[in-house]
Amino acid sequence: xxxxxxxxxxxxxxxxxxxxxxxxxxxxxxxxxxxxxxxxxxxxxxxxxxxxxxxxxxxxxxxxxxxxxxxxxxxxxxxxxxxxxxxxxxxxxxxxxxxxxxxxxxxxxxxxxxxxxxxxxxxxxxxxxxxxxxxxxxxxxxxxxxxxxxxxxxxxxxxxxxxxxxxxxxxxxxxxxx
Amino acid sequence: xxxxxxxxxxxxxxxxxxxxxxxxxxxxxxxxxxxxxxxxxxxxxxxxxxxxxxxxxxxxxxxxxxxxxxxxxxxxxxxxxxxxxxxxxxxxxxxxxxxxxxxxxxxxxxxxxxxxxxxxxxxxxxxxxxxxxxxxxxxxxxxxxxxxxxxxxxxxxxxxxxxxxxxxxxxxxxxxxxxxxxxxxxxxxxxxxxxxxxxxx
Numbered sequence: 583x584x585x586x587x588x589x590x591x592x593x594x595x596x597x598x599x600x601x602x603x604x605x606x607x608x609x610x611x612x613x614x615x616x617x618x619x620x621x622x623x624x625x626x627x628x629x630x631x632x633x634x635x636x637x638x639x640x641x642x643x644x645x646x647x648x649x650x651x652x653x654x655x656x657x658x659x660x661x662x663x664x665x666x667x668x669x670x671x672x673x674x675x676x677x678x679x680x681x682x683x684x685x686x687x688x689x690x691x692x693x694x695x696x697x698x699x700x701x702x703x704x705x706x707x708x709x710x711x712x713x714x715x716x717x718x719x720x721x722x723x724x725x726x727x728x729x730x731x732x733x734x735x736x737x738x739x740x741x742x743x744x745x746x747x748x749x750x751x752x753x754x755x756x757x758x759x760x
Numbered sequence: 761x762x763x764x765x766x767x768x769x770x771x772x773x774x775x776x777x778x779x780x781x782x783x784x785x786x787x788x789x790x791x792x793x794x795x796x797x798x799x800x801x802x803x804x805x806x807x808x809x810x811x812x813x814x815x816x817x818x819x820x821x822x823x824x825x826x827x828x829x830x831x832x833x834x835x836x837x838x839x840x841x842x843x844x845x846x847x848x849x850x851x852x853x854x855x856x857x858x859x860x861x862x863x864x865x866x867x868x869x870x871x872x873x874x875x876x877x878x879x880x881x882x883x884x885x886x887x888x889x890x891x892x893x894x895x896x897x898x899x900x901x902x903x904x905x906x907x908x909x910x911x912x913x914x915x916x917x918x919x920x921x922x923x924x925x926x927x928x929x930x931x932x933x934x935x936x937x938x939x940x941x942x943x944x945x946x947x948x949x950x951x952x953x954x955x956x957x958x959x960x961x
Contacts, residue, residue: 594883619883621890640879642890659879661868661890664841665859710872715841715861716912728872733861734912734930734944746870748930750944 599624846896851903
């Protein structure tokens, strides 16, 4: 696979899938750093111009969707399940007037109009976190070391180290080992 | 139908084959062998697809060495992720929507130290599979069940005949027959009426 020039990948890391860099628009240097011995299978690195993603060692992602306009900081031994989505941005403004301005700025008639400011906050995923399939992690969240995110969970708050969360919105669960 | 040798599907865009230990009824429809590119069951019959059933694009049989999947007659699987290390049984006349995850195993241990050990081994494997022998707990889906898109059905769950699972639900507990459940975690919304329950006859 031909990597964009601002992507750094450590030895033993394998990236597969046709969509990995289809939406990689980062102009950060580097825009994506992946450590050693990672397996990035069918993962989307959808990174905006100012976005940057950092991933540690021995991570295993299956068809994860990483949407980054600012920063995703992911530790080592992190597992992300199929079709899980991580986003550090709201993508569009909240206020109705700003959204009108944004719709026009995103249109074919934008004629160079700038987009209004959009809320974005870094997502931090510490070492040893497990994220199940179809889970969603939204902006500003820090997943504490070793936390376990159940399949389909929608996470909007930080998780404590070693905790297990699930549901929409995700809440702490009894820590019965699955 | 008894399993034969690995074989090609007619008009398949993917250059793969249907594995030898997959039984597909001659009246069933499987869109592409791509659905089997993660399949590695060593069971005598790893997947059985019944009469008039259909399996569309996007469905993935991520079936481990000891996994067994059975899909009933006239059941429609429209792009589900089937993660199976034990057994997943889907009854007759079910409707399974897109991006549904049916998983009878979490594949990786909850214990961080054990999980690290697995993840350190993965890069040396070809293909790289994160598997550990964490025991699976079978999923049973009764006949005439409808599962909405993006829903997850977790290990050990049984869904009773005729029930409906709302879109994006996460089902972690058993669902009685003739019941509508929805939400994350899924809760009972209401019972279907007697007259709406032909499966009881």
